[in-house]
Amino acid sequence: MKRSLLISILFFLLGALGTVNAQRKLTKKPGQLGGDPDGLSVRDSTFSNETRIKLSGKTKYTDYRIFFLQKDTVYVDTTLNIKKEYAFNFLRKDNFELLAFHNQGQTFNTLGYDFSNISSFPDIGRSAKQFFYIEKEDIKYYQVPTPTTEILYRTGMLQGQVLDANFALNFSKRFNVSIAYRGIRSLGQYRRSLxxxxxxxxxxxxxxKERQYTIKGHIASQDLLNYENGGLTQASLDAFISDDPNFSERGRLDVNLSNTENVFEGERYYFEHDFKLISSKKDTLESANFSNLKVGHTFNIENKLFQFNESVPTSFLGTASTTTALNETVKNKTFNNQIYLEFNSKYVLGRFRVKSNYTSYNYGYDTIYNVNNTPAQLKLKGSAIGLGADWKAKIKNFSLTADALVTPGNSRVGGSHLSGEARYKKDSLFSVKASLLINSKSPNFNFLLQHSTYDDYNWENNFQDINTQDIGFAIESKWINASANFTNIENYAYFDENNTPQQSAENITYLKVKASNEFKYKKFALNNTVMYQNVSSGSSVFRVPDLVTRNTLYYTDYWFKGKPMQVQIGATFKYFSKFKANAYNPLLAEFTLQNTTEIGYPTIDLFFNAQVRRTRIYFKIDNMTSNFRKTKDYFSAPNYPYRDFVIRFGLVWNWFI
Structure with missing residues (x-):
């Protein structure tokens, strides 16, 4: 796998060197090459501000486009704003609904759930490791007239650093490629938290040239390693909570595991191509009155692996069948082929697609780890054929989408999926959205089959499908952004306090209401986000805090003569109410129920950000008030303290050739 990656890197770099000079002469018109012309756009100050350096008189910010699998389109954005502050983390996303562990690259506990984009098929599981796993929907496809690069750097915790580098170019006006790598090595403040x-x-x-044939695709290879310490021992936990000065150096605190690690690896090959059987002369992205008929094919093969390693078994995880080193590996290989026939015309008000899926899976173990507790089968295999359709239309100010897929039979990848969305947009004043999701699928494979050297981690279950229904409403305006989701889950799957998979006999009824707005006065702004949650049924197994809030007061201005630097200085207050947060299990790489510890507390972070041309510089102080607390009550999960007072630095740098 490493050799194939090296070959790919060399191929793209050699291609880049051979085409740099040619690309400097290329010009593009917005609205060409993959992407929805009505997609989201963010104005880029690099190209729109006349006081900034121009790349060329023939290029502008709308020429530098990024689109995703669902063809949502954004522009390369080099502005400095509060959303960039929220997304300056290892995930590169706003993590308002997540509670980070103390070290970057560790997992997250969950403060709120989103079921709007639930998968149609079960997965390998190990959900605590998959926060950092880049799914196919997250892959970026580029349309750029010149070579484009973005580099993110951030200091690690105690020792180490974070790097995320993206490079995109085109070999011709119609052929764009990109290569990207995100890596982290961060030691952490506590033992065994690398x-x-x-x-x-x-x-x-x-x-x-005439868009008769199009193809796009990607490859992804991911390797996620974490040392696991099992949290603090009881004596160390007492010393931490009481703020014992002898343990202000966190490396002195004892942990439950001293020789344990887990690894999550993934490799994916994806491509999608289509050919127009019939097309009209008006077949352009700028025209809505065209008709065409195309046939398409999507191919996706993905291999995932989870490995738990331990040099010596420990009683903290239970009784083991051996006293020698553990090296437990479980694999899952999925293969998906889809063919579709797509009709795009004003007569169907947009695009209508009929599709057929063939999906196969192979999950399980190659080795027996426990001869006394071996499941009847070590592998789960199967395949299924699904039929479905999707539709996307636009009628004046209304946008409508619908997607349906049914996979009949008793296969573990059988089930059904139906989703729909209606959006009304009134110019730039406001937009209103309503959504519906009905999903039925098997629990992830690790709920069905688990094999381990530890006696208590062996099972084989025949669980029922999980049925999820979600109704959502949202409004976006210049005054307020708000959303509400009502979710009902039947046969909810979870891990109990004994680390055993279960299905709830009681339906989960979950309400989430979220609102955000920003008040501005001259150079000052107050950005607020509040989330209220209520679990009216099933709260004994589905647990969330009632209230989560984030409030940021900040100042923005241009400094020095000629305004060469924009600055952003502020403080962020975040609070979530007390609840019995789930515990983390490193062997399962899952969160499990616990009934002894409640967590919930406020934090204050300070930041100083600056932009000089196309470089954004970030200074941040995390959990500033921790040094003033006599009782250390801030945790990410039971036995896992949240981070102490820490200062970090980073930058994001874009440049264009």
Missing amino acids: ASQGNFRSSFHYET
Whole structure:
């Protein structure tokens, strides 16, 4: 796998060197190459501000486009705003609904759940490791007139650093490629909390001159390693909570595991191509009155692996069948082929697609780890054929989408999925959205089959499908953004306080209401986000805090003569109410129920950010008030303290050739 990655890197770099000079002469018109012309756009100050350096008189910010699998389109954005502050983390996303562990690259506990994009098929599981796993929907495809690069750097915790680098170019006007790598090595403040991860991605997009044939695809290879310490021992936990000065150096605190690590690896190959059987002369992205008929094919093969390693078994995890080193590996290979026929015309108000899926899976173990507790079968295999359709339309100010897929039979990848969305947009004043999701699928494979050297971690279950229904409403305006989701879950799957998989006999009824707005006065702004949650049924197994809030007061201005630098200085207050947060299990790489510890507390972070041309610089102080607390009550999960007062530095740098 490493050799194939090296070959891919060399191929793209050699291609880049050979085409740099040619690309400097390329010009593009917005609205060409993959992407929805009505997609989301963020204005880029690099190209729109006349006081900034121009790349060329023939290029502008709308020429530098990024689109995703669902064809949502954004522009390369080099502005400095509060959303960039929230997303300056290892995930590169706003993690308002997540509670981070103390070290970057460790997992997250969950403060709120989102079921709007639930998968149609079961997975390998190990959900605590998959926060950092880049799914196919997250892969970026580029359309750029010149070579484009973005580098993110951030200091690690105690020792180490974070790097996320993206490079995109085109070999011609219709052939764009990109290569990206995100890596971290951060030691952490506590024993055995090292995070060392790498995510490699490479994507391409090509279309013929008349757009008769298009193809796009990507490869991704990911390796996520974490040392696991099992949290603090009881004596160390007491010393931490009481703020014993002898243990202000966190490396002195004892932990439950001293020789344990887990690894999550993934490798994916994806491509999608289509050919127009019938097309009209008006077949352009700028025209809505065209008709065409195309046939398409999507191919996706993905291999995932989870490995638990321990040099000596420990009683903390239970009784083991051996006293020698553990090296437990479980694999899952999925293969998905889809063919579709797509009709795009004003007569169906947009795009209508009929599709057929063939999906196969192979999950399980190659080795027997416990001769006394071996499941009847070590592998789960199967395949299924599904039929479905999706529709996307636009009628004046209304946008409508619908997607349906049914996979009949008793296969573990059988089930059904139906989702729909209606959006009304009134110019730039406001938009209103309503959504519906009905999903039925098997629990993830690790709920069905688990094999381990430890006696208590062996099972084989025949669980019922999980049925999820979600109704959502949202409004976006210049005054307020708000959303409400009502979710009902039947046969909810979870791990109990004994680390055993269960299905709830009681339906989960979950309400989430979230609102955000920003008040501005001259150079000051107050950005607020509040989330209220209520579990009216099933709260004994589905647990969330009632209230989560984030409030940021900040100042923005341009400094020095000629305004060469924009600055952003502020403080963020975050609070979540007390609840019995789930515990973390490193052998399962899952969160489990616990009934002894409640967590919930406020934090204050300070930040100083600056932008000089196309470089954004970030200074941040995390959990500033921790040094003033006589009782250390801040935890990410039971036995796992949240981070102490720490100062970190980072930057994001874009440049264009």
